[in-house]
Amino acid sequence: MACSTPQGVHETIDRANAAWRSSIDSQACFHQATIDKLFEARVYRTGEELPAEFDDEMSVLVSTPVEWAVEFRCFCLDGQIETASPYLRDGKLARLSQFESTSLELEAVHSFTADVLAASKSSLPRAGVVDIGLLQSGKWAVVEANAAWGSGLYGCNPSQALNAIREAIIQPGSGDSFYEIALTQ
Structure with missing residues (x-):
């Protein structure tokens, strides 16, 4: 094949x-x-x-193997990005550059991810992580999607990421999740 x-x-x-x-x-x-x-x-x-x-x-x-220029982690909730951060740039961990990105990159990340989330609305959970990247060819593509609760933060805003993580682990109305118990005490 x-x-x-x-x-x-x-x-x-x-x-x-x-x-x-x-x-x-x-x-x-x-x-x-x-x-x-x-x-x-x-x-x-x-x-x-x-x-x-x-x-x-x-x-x-x-x-088919591809070459990525930059890869971003996007914590998503209800079809929207809560927070995003580059995690690899030219194959190197973006921590070396303090997870910096330009406003143009973030605008493109939000635009592409919004299109992906809208197109996948019926098959995605309410909360999760979508990793996207800019190929060396200049085109955006999805790297993968993962559970929010098991994904690294990299340079994402922890408070905003927590919104997605919380929704990924709580069963609404169960009354027995850690978060719901803490809210009622």
Whole structure:
């Protein structure tokens, strides 16, 4: 199987059997488990590089490798960005630049992410994290989406990120979540 998906878009592969493993030998592809972090998400150059514990029935995201200029973490709630921050710039942790970004970058991040959230409204939870990035080609793309409660803050505003994290872990009306108990005491 050649990695012919559009740049930045993952193709779901439902079975990773021996034939599939050998078919990727002709082209390096980015591989990521669809559930948890069952193996390291990275470019695998051959099927033999895939982890030995790789389950033949495991769902895997496969895409053509891309080069990112900058990647941003966006904590989102109810279809809106609560806070955003760059986390990688030219492959290096953005902490080295104090997670700085320009107003033009943030404007583009908000615009692109708003389009992504609107297009995905019916399939996304109320709260979560969407990582997006600017490709070296100058186009924006989605890196991945994750649970808000398990995502690093990087340079995001902690108070604003907490809005999304709180909503991601609270079951409204349950009365037994930590947050709801603290509010009633």
